[in-house]
Amino acid sequence: DTGVSQDPRHKITKRGQNVTFRCDPISEHNRLYWYRQTLGQGPEFLTYFQNEAQLEKSRLLSDRFSAERPKGSFSTLEIQRTEQGDSAMYLCAVRRLAASYEQYFGPGTRLTVT
Amino acid sequence: QQQVKQSPQSLIVQKGGIPIINCAYENTAFDYFPWYQQFPGKGPALLIAIRPDVSEKKEGRFTISFNKSAKQFSLHIMDSQPGDSATYFCAASRPINNYGGATNKLIFGTGTLLAVQP
Numbered sequence A: 001d002t003g004v005s006q007d008p009r010h011k012i013t014k015r016g017q018n019v020t021f022r023c024d025p026i027s028e029h030n031r032l033y034w035y036r037q038t039l040g041q042g043p044e045f046l047t048y049f050q051n052e053a054q055l056e057k058s059r060l061l062s063d064r065f066s067a068e069r070p071k072g073s074f075s076t077l078e079i080q081r082t083e084q085g086d087s088a089m090y091l092c093a094v095r096r097l098a099a100s101y102e103q104y105f106g107p108g109t110r111l112t113v114t
Numbered sequence B: 001q002q003q004v005k006q007s008p009q010s011l012i013v014q015k016g017g018i019p020i021i022n023c024a025y026e027n028t029a030f031d032y033f034p035w036y037q038q039f040p041g042k043g044p045a046l047l048i049a050i051r052p053d054v055s056e057k058k059e060g061r062f063t064i065s066f067n068k069s070a071k072q073f074s075l076h077i078m079d080s081q082p083g084d085s086a087t088y089f090c091a092a093s094r095p096i097n098n099y100g101g102a103t104n105k106l107i108f109g110t111g112t113l114l115a116v117q118p
Helices: none
Strands: A004-007 A010-013 A019-025 A031-037 A044-050 A053-057 A065-068 A075-079 A088-095 A103-105 A109-113 B004-007 B010-014 B020-025 B033-038 B045-050 B056-059 B062-067 B072-077 B086-092 B112-117
Touching: A004 A088, A010 A019, A019 A031, A019 A088, A019 A109, A031 A075, A044 A065, A044 A075, A075 A088, A103 B045, B004 B086, B020 B033, B020 B086, B033 B062, B045 B056, B045 B062, B045 B072, B072 B086
Parallel strands: A010 A109, B010 B112
Antiparallel strands: A004 A019, A019 A075, A031 A044, A031 A088, A044 A053, A065 A075, A088 A103, A088 A109, B004 B020, B020 B072, B033 B045, B033 B086, B056 B062, B062 B072, B086 B112
């Protein structure tokens, strides 16, 4: 158990619809990451929060993507006007200790855009 | 530009064999090198990690060998079992800088699909 839950686990949506994913660390972790993983590839960094501040966004995060972490605990990732190319596994990871490099991943949300 | 190159893409070994997965990195600023194990439909699970101040680290049946001058590191799985069949990813990140809010994002390799035959 990595102490990170994600909801939903699977989402099927039609092109053009908006979707929102949620990441819930079990306990407080001030550093939270979102990654995207397409089939047969390693995860790619999307964005990073330190507490509620979003400190870095990847070029992969187009204008249609937005992430929030309103109270420095759970985080949401929203994709507007989904495209087929958005189909992927969206992974949330947390760094438990400020001085530790280790990142622990949640189970991910599998998005399929039809 | 891929910063972490992983090989082989796939690997088949017999039970008890020692699969070896290799990674090479380009950015000399990297100073943390983890390996993750991922089963189908699951998130990556941290397996073992190394910092560049040591050349080898063992945890159970898993060993990382690190060659700083060659900018390479590898994962060895001793006495491999069918339950080790999974995809393995190497990764790298830059130093932690809590004051500057450094991201420490992980840069992943492309993965190795390991099959351990009974």
